[in-house]
Amino acid sequence: MFSKILIANRGEIAVRIIRACREMGISPVAIFSQADEHALHVRLADEAYCVGPPPARESYLRIETIIDVARQAGVQAVHPGYGFLAENPDFARAVQEAGLVFIGPSWKAMAALGNKTHARHIARRVGAPVVPGSPGPISDPQELHRQARAVGYPLLLKAAAGGGGKGMRLVSSPDELDAAFRMARSEAMAAFGQEAVYIEKVIERPRHIEIQILGDHYGNVIHLGERECSIQRRHQKVIEECPSPLNDPTLRQRMGEVACRIAREAGYWNAGTVEFLVDEQKHFYFLEINTRLQVEHPVTEWVTGVDLVREQIRIAAGQPLSFRQEEIQWRGAAIECRIYAEDPDEDFMPSPGRIVRYRPPMGPGVRVDSGVYAGWEVPLDYDPLLSKLIVWGWTRTEAIERLRRALDEYVLDGIRTTIPFYREIVCDGEFLAGNLDTGYVDRFFRRRSLEESDRALRDAALIAAALHARQSAASDQTVDHARSTESLWKTQGRWALLNSRL
Ligand code: MV4
Numbered sequence: 054m055f056s057k058i059l060i061a062n063r064g065e066i067a068v069r070i071i072r073a074c075r076e077m078g079i080s081p082v083a084i085f086s087q088a089d090e091h092a093l094h095v096r097l098a099d100e101a102y103c104v105g106p107p108p109a110r111e112s113y114l115r116i117e118t119i120i121d122v123a124r125q126a127g128v129q130a131v132h133p134g135y136g137f138l139a140e141n142p143d144f145a146r147a148v149q150e151a152g153l154v155f156i157g158p159s160w161k162a163m164a165a166l167g168n169k170t171h172a173r174h175i176a177r178r179v180g181a182p183v184v185p186g187s188p189g190p191i192s193d194p195q196e197l198h199r200q201a202r203a204v205g206y207p208l209l210l211k212a213a214a215g216g217g218g219k220g221m222r223l224v225s226s227p228d229e230l231d232a233a234f235r236m237a238r239s240e241a242m243a244a245f246g247q248e249a250v251y252i253e254k255v256i257e258r259p260r261h262i263e264i265q266i267l268g269d270h271y272g273n274v275i276h277l278g279e280r281e282c283s284i285q286r287r288h289q290k291v292i293e294e295c296p297s298p299l300n301d302p303t304l305r306q307r308m309g310e311v312a313c314r315i316a317r318e319a320g321y322w323n324a325g326t327v328e329f330l331v332d333e334q335k336h337f338y339f340l341e342i343n344t345r346l347q348v349e350h351p352v353t354e355w356v357t358g359v360d361l362v363r364e365q366i367r368i369a370a371g372q373p374l375s376f377r378q379e380e381i382q383w384r385g386a387a388i389e390c391r392i393y394a395e396d397p398d399e400d401f402m403p404s405p406g407r408i409v410r411y412r413p414p415m416g417p418g419v420r421v422d423s424g425v426y427a428g429w430e431v432p433l434d435y436d437p438l439l440s441k442l443i444v445w446g447w448t449r450t451e452a453i454e455r456l457r458r459a460l461d462e463y464v465l466d467g468i469r470t471t472i473p474f475y476r477e478i479v480c481d482g483e484f485l486a487g488n489l490d491t492g493y494v495d496r497f498f499r500r501r502s503l504e505e506s507d508r509a510l511r512d513a514a515l516i517a518a519a520l521h522a523r524q525s526a527a528s529d530q531t532v533d534h535a536r537s538t539e540s541l542w543k544t545q546g547r548w549a550l551l552n553s554r555l
Contacts, residue, residue, distance in 0.1 A: 055369075057129060061084060061131055062137055063424070063435065067134060081099055083098035085104070094424060113435075114137060119131075128153065130154040139157070139345040166319055169251070170249070187252040197252075204254050208254060210252060216343075256338060259283075259490060262283075263329065265324070267359075269368050270368065275377070276381075280352055281489060283489040286495075308337055328342070356385060385448070387444065392441065404470070405437075408429055411426055412465075413462075460476050
């Protein structure tokens with residue numbers, strides 16, 4: 054086993070990896086940018102090295118600098134976390150060429166699966182259901198129209214090198230096709246340095262379900278079931294669940310087996326996630342593979358009892374998987390809310406600044422993975438994820454009850470966060486019913502603005518009624534004490550007291 058690991062990341066995920074290292078008796082080494090000098094992951098690590106100025110390009114994305122730090126610190130392995138260099142095969146290769154172990158898949162598997170047309174090809178080879186579309190990238194306009202006719206409208210143009218919805222374009226009719234193609238290609242070039250674009254048929258009202266897989270260096274691949282990730286806004290996940298509320302054990306087993314077959318065919322090892330779209334008839338289609346640990350991994354950890362980061366480290370050290378497929382069991386329900394430094398009242402604008410008070414929820418069934426503390430200033434330079442609140446219950450209903458309680462307990466003052474947004478979601482009927490698809494957040498906001506105008510009307514009616522009642526009460530009062538034998542001091546005094554309470 055390793056005695057020292059470099060964590061090439063920041064924030065809550067760096068803290069999560071440090072915790073796994075501590076439990077395994079491994080010394081964690083951190084890197085940080087000038088903006089993160091006082092960050093929590095730097096405080097918790099045994100050693101920490103500055104890798105450059107605040108912009109990620111000049112710090113957390115600097116392959117050479119990070120490899121130099123790894124050498125200098127004398128680590129045996131590098132954990133990339135998620136984001137930054139986690140899915141960059143050049144980084145994985147540089148780590149290997151420096152004589153160190155990359156805690157993740159081989160750079161070759163990463164490179165192959167990073168190309169989505171290639172990944173679709175691998176999936177088709179093992180008979181996995183793949184979203185219908187062009188067999189490969191499209192380069193000439195004639196072929197474009199031929200393939201588009203074959204797939205049918207509406208269709209999506211996607212960047213072969215892309216992922217996560219970046220560089221995606223919806224095309225509703227043939228006359229939009231050429232312009233959309235040119236745009237998609239230049240966007241793909243700008244975003245990913247490759248202009249390759251391919252076609253996919255549009256799946257209507259899809260759900261986004263992903264399967265967690267683990268593979269070791271000896272050809273063993275197992276799956277840890279699904280996560281429901283349909284609650285997203287602008288291709289950013291906000292709430293994730295395990296199991297999916299629409300799950301049935303048969304669907305889980307079928308998707309799991311398909312995911313494992315694709316991974317074996319790709320020569321995949323370490324942790325990975327196979328993404329699927331599921332339509333209203335519960336048909337599922339392979340979408341892409343994420344070759345990293347995911348943000349939402351804790352919901353799977355809680356329901357299966359498997360520590361994914363520990364497994365990642367064990368696998369990278371050459372140990373076989375700790376579990377066989379038959380040993381994996383799913384118990385209860387876990388839900389994660391991603392707490393972002395964003396203002397939900399200002400269209401989720403980033404809200405950096407100093408955290409003045411921080412009191413995370415605790416107690417039964419609550420886990421908080423976070424990278425912040427009171428007094429720390431959240432920098433503007435990176436992803437605004439502050440903290441992840443994860444709850445567990447025997448049933449989804451119990452998990453939601455805990456989530457409501459934990460959100461009410463959560464104190465994070467000084468900056469705006471998405472906590473108030475989640476407090477509303479956990480009371481929303483559609484969420485409670487598990488009626489989730491990728492259009493959920495938009496529907497939630499539409500419904501809410503309708504309810505808001507209803508509320509404004511109701512408030513106006515209440516004010517009018519209160520004023521009316523007060524006026525008539527005041528006139529009754531005049532009549533009353535004219536007839537009354539009681540002291541005016543008493544009746545007027547009571548009236549004043551009553552008014553002060555209104
Ligand atoms: C799709 C799709 C419908 N049909 N592909 C967006 C993120 C990326 N991972 C894939 N995405 C989609 N691909 C086909 N063929 C709809 C989406 C999509 C979506 C998917 C998952 C979660 C939220 C979404 C929101 C809008 C669109």
